[in-house]
Amino acid sequence: MRFAHRVETVRAAEAALMATLPDGTLMARAAAGLAASCAQLLGGLYGRRIALLVGSGANGGDALLAGARLVRRGATVKALLLDPDRAHPGALAALRLAGGWIVPATAAQLADADLVVDGITGIGGRGGLRPHAAELVRAVRAPVVAVDVPSGVDADTGEVAGEAVRAAATVTFGTYKNGLLIDPGHAYAGAVRLIDIGLGPYLPGADLAAPQHADVARLLPLPTAASDKYGRGVVGVAAGSERYPGAAVLAVGGALCGGAGAVRYVGPAREAVIARWPEALVHAGAPGDAGRVQAWVVGPGLGEGAEAAETVAQVLASDVPVLVDADGLRYLTPHQIAARTAPTLITPHAGEAARLLGVDRAQVEARRLSALRKLAAAYGVTALLKGNTTLVSGTPARVNPTGTPWLATAGSGDVLSGLTGALLAAGLPPTEAAMTGAYLHGLAGRRAAQGGGPTGRVGWTGEARDTERDEAAAARRPSGEAYVPGAPITAMDLVTALGPVWREVSASGL
Ligand SMILES: NC(=O)C1=CN([C@@H]2O[C@H](COP(=O)(O)OP(=O)(O)OC[C@H]3O[C@@H](n4cnc5c(N)ncnc54)[C@H](OP(=O)(O)O)[C@@H]3O)[C@@H](O)[C@H]2O)[C@@H](O)CC1
Numbered sequence: 001m002r003f004a005h006r007v008e009t010v011r012a013a014e015a016a017l018m019a020t021l022p023d024g025t026l027m028a029r030a031a032a033g034l035a036a037s038c039a040q041l042l043g044g045l046y047g048r049r050i051a052l053l054v055g056s057g058a059n060g061g062d063a064l065l066a067g068a069r070l071v072r073r074g075a076t077v078k079a080l081l082l083d084p085d086r087a088h089p090g091a092l093a094a095l096r097l098a099g100g101w102i103v104p105a106t107a108a109q110l111a112d113a114d115l116v117v118d119g120i121t122g123i124g125g126r127g128g129l130r131p132h133a134a135e136l137v138r139a140v141r142a143p144v145v146a147v148d149v150p151s152g153v154d155a156d157t158g159e160v161a162g163e164a165v166r167a168a169a170t171v172t173f174g175t176y177k178n179g180l181l182i183d184p185g186h187a188y189a190g191a192v193r194l195i196d197i198g199l200g201p202y203l204p205g206a207d208l209a210a211p212q213h214a215d216v217a218r219l220l221p222l223p224t225a226a227s228d229k230y231g232r233g234v235v236g237v238a239a240g241s242e243r244y245p246g247a248a249v250l251a252v253g254g255a256l257c258g259g260a261g262a263v264r265y266v267g268p269a270r271e272a273v274i275a276r277w278p279e280a281l282v283h284a285g286a287p288g289d290a291g292r293v294q295a296w297v298v299g300p301g302l303g304e305g306a307e308a309a310e311t312v313a314q315v316l317a318s319d320v321p322v323l324v325d326a327d328g329l330r331y332l333t334p335h336q337i338a339a340r341t342a343p344t345l346i347t348p349h350a351g352e353a354a355r356l357l358g359v360d361r362a363q364v365e366a367r368r369l370s371a372l373r374k375l376a377a378a379y380g381v382t383a384l385l386k387g388n389t390t391l392v393s394g395t396p397a398r399v400n401p402t403g404t405p406w407l408a409t410a411g412s413g414d415v416l417s418g419l420t421g422a423l424l425a426a427g428l429p430p431t432e433a434a435m436t437g438a439y440l441h442g443l444a445g446r447r448a449a450q451g452g453g454p455t456g457r458v459g460w461t462g463e464a465r466d467t468e469r470d471e472a473a474a475a476r477r478p479s480g481e482a483y484v485p486g487a488p489i490t491a492m493d494l495v496t497a498l499g500p501v502w503r504e505v506s507a508s509g510l
């Protein structure tokens with residue numbers, strides 16, 4: 001797992017650690033990691049020109065102190081002080097002593113930089129960039145290394161209220177910050193490197209966790225010699241309609257290829273389902289009399305109306321875990337869920353989440369973690385909020401690192417429902433099932449598209465973004481790019497990719 005903590009937690013841990021150390025130790029550790037990362041990103045320092053954007057807090061101090069190290073190793077470093085009277089005095093003196101330049105904070109000073117270090121604000125920043133900082137950031141042409149957090153990104157929420165720095169890479173200290181892992185902030189952070197400054201023993205449980213291959217491998221339900229199809233989990237799928245038969249085919253496919261022992265399908269798309277998946281058990285009646293299942297998936301392509309509402313009500317009346325998605329979400333009430341004895345998992349995208357919360361979609365997209373928590377609390381469910389960085393409620397909340405924008409294709413969510421339903425039926429608790437489903441689904445997207453996404457960017461050679469696997473892949477590519485462009489995919493390609501992805505992830509845990 002990659003763990004992220006809130007700012008107040010980081011500050012408390014920092015205070016506890018600082019009490020045991022001489023003054024300035026933590027800033028020195030942070031600056032050493034930052035300078036080493038800049039050197040690695042540039043591939044050498046002699047003759048390189050580095051510009052520091054320096055704010056009035058300790059984030060600017062980190063940049064100045066790293067600048068002093070970079071000067072000593074042969075770079076030409078100039079500092080643009082946004083608030084010359086308040087720049088960190090000790091770090092400013094260190095830069096001067098090393099031979100760095102203090103120059104006017106104007107756009108012209110940025111023109112010849114090979115690298116720009118963003119030390120405007122870190123965890124103390126509030127709101128988007130102020131006008132002078134925004135004007136300078138707009139003038140930057142070189143790759144930017146953000147110090148701790150890209151300035152203008154809210155470290156706790158990932159919200160970007162106004163303008164913010166778009167970094168090629170972010171060097172963060174002590175622990176990941178929520179805003180580096182959750183969109184929109186994640187998209188501004190580039191490749192993220194964590195520098196250990198000794199905070200670990202002082203940090204309590206995380207606020208947010210991003211799983212890696214090994215975490216998911218441990219959860220995958222592998223069959224044993226004693227397994228039979230019922231023991232592996234039978235998934236009930238109540239999905240599809242005359243109008244949307246394909247959603248049923250995709251959800252059933254997601255469940256079958258996602259490890260279910262068997263799938264029972266209930267609904268009007270029986271012919272389409274059986275034509276594509278002869279192994280499915282189709283049922284002509286209502287969900288209530290379909291036979292025993294270990295988990296239900298209800299909603300994809302269900303359509304609207306009394307029949308759809310009745311289907312949802314019958315499924316929710318069962319005593320097994322239920323995943324409610326898409327059209328099923330129209331008929332969900334906290335009252336219905338309160339009466340349930342088994343877990344309920346909902347999987348809305350931002351638009352559906354907005355409807356469930358009675359707010360605008362933009363509000364959900366701006367503050368995704370907060371929307372997730374509100375959904376879980378208001379409905380008494382586990383919530384999975386879809387998006388590029390899909391979130392799952394729990395303690396800690398989970399953020400999926402394997403997404404790719406190629407997943408934004410019709411029917412992709414139906415595959416996720418079926419897959420996650422299979423994991424619920426196998427007995428995974430809802431948070432783990434949802435996290436595992438999102439992780440495998442994202443990897444299936446990357447595999448099917450033969451690439452991560454169109455956002456190939458500069459990273460450190462040997463270190464990149466999102467997962468340790470990305471880092472290993474980036475190390476094999478001379479440019480150090482984590483992502484390769486890829487190609488369009490269909491939802492059925494995702495279904496096909498699930499088997500190989502399952503194999504890859506489970507093998508990594510052996
Ligand atoms: N925690 C740790 O373990 C360690 C932390 N370390 C480092 O300390 C950093 C935190 O430092 P910090 O607390 O001094 O706050 P910081 O991020 O520099 O920003 C505050 C300043 O910015 C200003 N400002 C605010 N909003 C703004 C805006 N929108 N646009 C422009 N300006 C804005 C605000 O000004 P004011 O509002 O007062 O005018 C205030 O002066 C942390 O991120 C890490 O880098 C490491 O050195 C070692 C270990």
Ligand SMILES: Nc1ncnc2c1ncn2[C@@H]1O[C@H](COP(=O)(O)OP(=O)(O)O)[C@@H](O)[C@H]1O
Pocket residue numbers: 326349386387388389390403404405406407408409410411412413414415416441
């Ligand atoms: N820009 C994006 N980047 C990464 N993943 C995305 C993006 N947009 C959508 N997705 C993923 O694609 C899937 C789309 O699901 P959904 O919106 O339910 O589509 P549909 O209803 O067509 O099946 C979700 O898993 C979501 O996380």
Ligand SMILES: [K+]
Pocket residue numbers: 059118119120121122146147148149150151
């Ligand atoms: K910063």
